[in-house]
Amino acid sequence: MVKLTKIYTRTGDAGATRLGDMSQTVKHDHRVAAYGDIDETNSAIGLARCALGADHELDPVLARIQNDLFDLGADLCVPESDTPRDWQPLRMDAGQTTWLEGEIDRLNDRLDALNSFILPGGTEAAARLHMARTICRRAERQISALIASGNIVGAPVLTYANRLSDLLFVMARITNDDGRSDVLWVPGASRDT
Template identity: 55%
Template sequence: MVVLNKIYTRTGDKGDTALGNGDRVAKNAARVNAYGTVDETNATLGLARLHATGELDAALARIQNDLFDLGADLCRPDMEKDAESEYPPLRMADAQVTRLETEIDAMNKDLSPLRSFILPGGSALAAHLHLCRTVSRRAERLAVELALSEPVNPAAVKYLNRLSDWMFVAARVANDNGNSDVLWVPGANR
């Protein structure tokens, strides 16, 4: 159970912050950038949910919860100590990646194949989902960059990769199953 009774602590006033294991690092450290951008992705999902209903809204709520799991995973650098820890940290699981894949396949089965790239837009929900897609793609790039120098749970990177795909397909669903997609017309304004 998390209890937050004091919101400001002043401990980060000099530009550092605590990771999940208590280590202090600069606020612009690669790990902080990665999980901070996961948090930003979650905030964009909150905006998208203002326009979502039904099963799509329920799926977005599940993803928002997963993103807190992902942030918790990325803020703990000491993966090699997980097995010996009295309280093992929360780590992303391959089952979460598989769930995204299953949902992508279910959404995609009723969509027509694409014959052009899609411009972000159409409905308000689709536009927001495209924003979610691009922010999650940035989070993925930062997690991959982090993994080049520090241990990162492979399931965390896979999840971010699938998430941007999920957002793309969900945006098509939000655009009347692709019927209201805004298609790119190469060289249209020359």
């Protein structure tokens, strides 16, 4: 269980931070950037939930996602290690991604197929969900960079981020009157003809 008694530690004053295993690294480390972007995604989802309201059908889905994002951050902040630990790190599970896929399918069944890309906008909630989606895509890129730099990251981490951005896209459409109020991209609309 997490217990926070002191909020500041001064560790970061020189550009360093501690990971979940208490090892020290620099704040610009790919791992720190990745879980920072996950945290930002979570905050953006919190704003979207405020715009939707607690009685909206998507609120419990987003609440579960926010909790899963803490699991994802916890997974990322503890590097994989061959050294035995006194404790078991929290790791993402493939079932969390499977649940996202079920939600994507369930919600997308209500929507008409797209014939154009969508501009982020429409309702405030849709715009906020699109913002969360783009932050999540950045997190996905950071996780990919972390993996490319030679760090071992469990497969469910990257897969979850990828599916989450897809679900946030579908949710944005749902909040735009099931896609009927989507703002469609018109290619070349402002070019001289």
